[in-house]
Amino acid sequence: MPVVLVNGKAVKTTLIKNWIQLERKWKDRDKVKIVFPMNLYVDRLDETKPFPAAIMYGPVAMASNVISTYPTDFVNEKNVSSNLSLINNRPLNYAVKNHPDLILRPYYQYAINEPYVLYFDPAVKNVIPKKNWILTGNWQRAKGPYFTNDKEGSVSADFTGKGIVIYLSSFQNSGIVKVEIDGKEAERVNTYTSKTGDAELVKTYNNLTPGKHTLKVSVTGEKDPQSKNTFLNISKFEVIE
Numbered sequence: 001m002p003v004v005l006v007n008g009k010a011v012k013t014t015l016i017k018n019w020i021q022l023e024r025k026w027k028d029r030d031k032v033k034i035v036f037p038m039n040l041y042v043d044r045l046d047e048t049k050p051f052p053a054a055i056m057y058g059p060v061a062m063a064s065n066v067i068s069t070y071p072t073d074f075v076n077e078k079n080v081s082s083n084l085s086l087i088n089n090r091p092l093n094y095a096v097k098n099h100p101d102l103i104l105r106p107y108y109q110y111a112i113n114e115p116y117v118l119y120f121d122p123a124v125k126n127v128i129p130k131k132n133w134i135l136t137g138n139w140q141r142a143k144g145p146y147f148t149n150d151k152e153g154s155v156s157a158d159f160t161g162k163g164i165v166i167y168l169s170s171f172q173n174s175g176i177v178k179v180e181i182d183g184k185e186a187e188r189v190n191t192y193t194s195k196t197g198d199a200e201l202v203k204t205y206n207n208l209t210p211g212k213h214t215l216k217v218s219v220t221g222e223k224d225p226q227s228k229n230t231f232l233n234i235s236k237f238e239v240i241e
Contacts, residue, residue: 005033040080045119052119055080055104057092063107063116066129067099074099075120126239128157133237137219144198145169145235154218155234163206163240164215168233170199175223175230180216181205191233192224198233206240 004013004022007030014021020034038058045052055062055075074096076082084094084104093109096102110116115131130146137153139146145168146155166179170193179186186205193199215237223230 002037003035005035007031008033040084042075042077042080052121053077054119057106060092061107061118062092062094062104063110063118064096064102064104066115066117066131067101074102124238126161126241128159128237128239130236133157145233147231147233149173149175149219149229149231151219151221153232154216155232156214156216157237158212158214159237159239160212161239161241162208162210163204164208164213165238165240166203166205166215166217167235167238168201168203168217169235170195170201171231171233172196173227173229173231174233175227176220177232178216178218178220179203179205180218181208182213188220188222190224191231192227194226200235204240 001015002020004011004020006022006024011022011024022032036058040055040057040062043054043056043061044050045054053075074083083097085097087093087095087103090105092106094104096104107116107118115129134156135146135148135154136156137148137150139148139150139153139155141147147169164181168177168189168191170191172193172195174191174193176188176190176192178188187203189201189203191201193201217232217234219230219232221230
């Protein structure tokens, strides 16, 4: 926790919902100084759960580049720096010893639209990175899923495993979408919901032959009679090993 000094002397503070609170009778010309512990450490999103968690350097959130395999095994909570080595002439840039293709650096050093991983969670290690998706047609994204109603709209991805889980989102304007695995139609899914807002729709396809496969989800132009449109809304794909 940061140390707060008033007029050069450390004072007692209270941490309330990530805000440091200091109550005192203030005087003109009082000087406040905050000293942050500048070292690498793990910061949990929820203190009652081990993950998701971020790596911090003092107040700076660190992030890694995105690689094909989700990085979860390089975080040593008891000694975060043990698996990291500082890169010369690149401030706050660390090479990861057991992942040579990973670089850990401040999240603010990433360019606009450059993918990065900020929170690490082994529970999502099998999620296919969005950079590996192949999108055709006109797609958009707000704060939630990617979506399209383009008649040529589709998303595909290669994966290695024995199954795949598709996380769709249902809206009042969602349509019927086609799921194909290895070029063969697996199912047509009615993603419409009468509820206001969105609802998660999870489809699981397992018992595939272990190995490499290709998934494709596409707009059909068909819809439920009550739906207002034919949108396809997709959140993520998770591989079953």
